[in-house]
Amino acid sequence: MNAALPGLFGNTYHQRRVLITGHTGFKGSWLALWLKQMGAQVSGLALPADTTPNHASLLNLSLDEALIDLRDASAVREAVQRFEPEVVFHLGAQALVRRSYIDPVGTFNTNVMGLVNLLEAVRATPSVRAVVNATTDKCYDNRNTTTGYRETDPLGGHDPYSASKACAEIVSSSYRASFLVHPAHGHPVGLATARAGNVIGGGDWAQNRLIPDLVRAAVSGCVTEIRHPQATRPWQHVLEPLSGYLMLGERLLKDPHTAAQAWNFGPPAQGHLSVGAVIADFAAHWPAVRHTHDTSPHPHEAALLHLNCGKAEQQLGWRPVWQADTMIERTARWYRTHHERATILSYDDLRDYVHAARKHGLSWACA
Template structure:
C-alpha cells in the first residue's frame, strides 16, 4: 500500500520516549512528513544523544520531560497536545540493565504502557495508538524458524517478560475500552535496530563505535547469536504506514505486527561486527569474550509476511547498506556536520530505494 498523500501534513502526533534513539528518529521522520510532533519522555538517557546532535528539541511543537509512570502528568501532556496519533516508545530498553534492575524495568514497561493507554482513552482527539514493543516478546524456543504474530508470547528474563506483559496490557485495553471508542491500537515488534545517534551502553553498534574511535578492540560476548538486524529507518516507515491505516480503517489493522529484516539479514553477532569493522576501516578490530554473564537466547528471527501482504511494507536497506548508513552518520557527527540535514538526507535516500525483499 502506498503512503497516503499529505496524511501527516500538520497532523498533531504525540510521541513518548522522544529523547531516546528510536524515538528521536521517529520524530525526525514524522516532521519530514510534515507532522506537528509533541514529545514526552525522561531527560536525555545518554550524552551525547541523537536528540542534542540534531537539535530535535528546538524543532518539536512541544518537548516535555516526564515519567510515563506518572499518569496525571502524562494525561495532562497528552490533553494539551490533542494528538490524532500516539506512538508509545518510552521504555527501559536494555536487556542487561533489565537483568540488574528488574523492578524498574517491569514498572516502566508494564505500568508505563497501561498509563499511556489509560491517558489516551480520555483524550477525544486520539484516533490511533501504536505501542512499540520488541521482537523479544515471543516465547523463544531457540529455534531457527521465524516467529509470526500468532506465535506464543512470553519471556524467561526480565526484559522479555516485561515486554510480553505489555502486549497483554495492549490487548486488554483494546478489547475493554479502545475498540468501543473507535481508537485503533496496534503493537509493533521490530528486530534489533541500529543506526546513527545511538549511544546506549551494552548495544553492539554504539559499543563498536566507542571502541573503534579509541582504537581499541570490540569485545563480543555471544558472537554466534543470530539476530534480526535492521537499520532504524526500516521499521519506522512501516509504523507510519500502519498508523495511517489505523486512522482510516481502525479495527482491521489493530493487533500485533512484525517489522523485521529480510531473513538473509538475520545474521550472527560476529558477522555484523565484522561488517562494522570493515566499514570503519583503520583502527577497528574484534575480540571474543569467553564467558556469557547473563541468559540470552541463541536464535531469533521474525516472519513479516503480514506486513508485506497487509501494508505493502518491505525492507529497503540491506544489512550492508544499513551498516554503511550508520557508520556514515557517526563519522559526520564527529566531523561537526549539520546532523539535522544529514539525518533528513538519510530519510530521503531511504524513501527513494526499492524494497529488497
C-alpha cells in the same frame, strides 16, 4: 507548515497532531525527524536523554515536549490532554536487556504500568484516534529455532525486559478489547502493536548495545569485547520499522478495527546475521573498529531469533528497503562522519531511504 518530504503515507501526517513517547531516545528521535519532515505537528513525552551525545540533541528539532516519567500517571494524563494528539506512537520504554537484570522492578514499572498510564490518558483524551505501541521481537517465547516467529506464536520472555514487553502485548490486547473500541469511549481508537527486530543506525549511544559499543571503542582507540559473536538476530536499519509504524498509523486512522492487531517488522532472510558477521562488515567500513571475544559469564541471551514478517508484507504492503550491506554501510558512515567531521547524516539517510523506497515502488513512498 512546509514539508521537506511531502506526500508520504498518503499525506496522512501533514499538519496532523502526533505524540511520540520516548522522543529523546534513539528510535523515537528518528521518528520525530521523519514526522517533522512530513509537516506533522509533533509533541514528545519522555525522560531527558540519558547519553551524551544523543541523537535528539544533535537534531535539535522544534517540538512541544513534556520531560516526565511514564510511571507518573497524573503527569502523563495532563501532558496527553494538553497535546491533544490524533495519533500516538508509544516508543518510551526501558529498552535494555542487561539493565533489566539490574533493575527488574523499574523495567516492569516503566514497560507495563507506564503503558497502562498512557492508555488511561488516551481514554481520557477524545482527540486520539490511533495508537501504535512499539514492543519488540523479544516478546516471543523463544525456543532458539530457525523458524521465524509469527504474530500468533506464544508470548514469553526469559529476561525481565523481554517478559515486560510480552506483558505490554497482553495489556494492549486487553485495552483494545475492553475500552478502546467500546461505545462508551465515544469513538473507536485503533491500537496496534509493532514487534520489530534489532535496529541499527546513526545516533544510538546506549550502553551494552553492539554498534554503540563498537563506536565508543573505535573513538577511544580501544578493543570491544564481544559476548556472543555467533548469536543471530534480525538486523535492520532504524528507518525500516519506522516505515511500518507510520503505515500502521495511517491504516488505523482510516480503519481503527482492521489494522488493530500485532505486526512483525523485520528483515528478509539475508538480514538475519550473526553478531560476528555484523562486526566484520562494520569494520570493513571503519577500520578503527576492533574486537575480541569476551568469555566471562554473562546473563542469558537467546542464541537465535528470527521473525516471519509475511503478515505485514501481505496485508499492509510493507517491505524492507535497504539490504544488509547498505544498512551496515550507512550506519558506519554516519558514526565515522560524526566522529571525524562533527556532522550528522540523518537528513541525508532519511532522504535516500525514501528515494530508494520509491524506486522499489513501495506505496507509502509514492506521492
